Amino acid sequence: MHEVSVVTSLVDAVIRELDRYNVTKVNSITVKIGDLTNLGEEQMSFAYEIVTRGTILEGSEFIVEHEPIELECKQCGFKGPAKVISDPDYDSHSIPILACPECGGAVKVTSGQSCVVKCMDIEEAE
Ligand SMILES: [Zn+2]
Secondary structure, three states: OHHHHHHHHHHHHHHHHOOOOOOEEEEEEEEEEEEOOOOHHHHHHHHHHHHHOOOOOOOEEEEEEEOOOOEOOOOOHHHHOEEEEEOOOOOOOEEEEOOOOOOOOOOOEOOOEEEEEEEEEEOOOO
């Protein structure tokens, strides 16, 4: 499961960051996940629960914010969201088309690849 290694490195980074403060409790962690990363939200929450066991993050809420895929076309100048088709094999899954919806040209992905901790809701000791 790809999500476990991703969540492990996110959690490691958060714990390193929290070391600099006198944190008594972590209420929640918000992460921004690009839709192009193919990371499953449910799998990530499940991995988070396991990975944080025995750490200061244990019991905190794991909030996932989606980042939509956006493209930029060099040929016609199109800027905007990727066209998405649904995957016939999975109901909840969709496949982004990484080509210009206007002219079919090659595009640069400008958004949708993030996998970062956006914010943390923590309680510090006086
Ligand atoms: Zn184009």
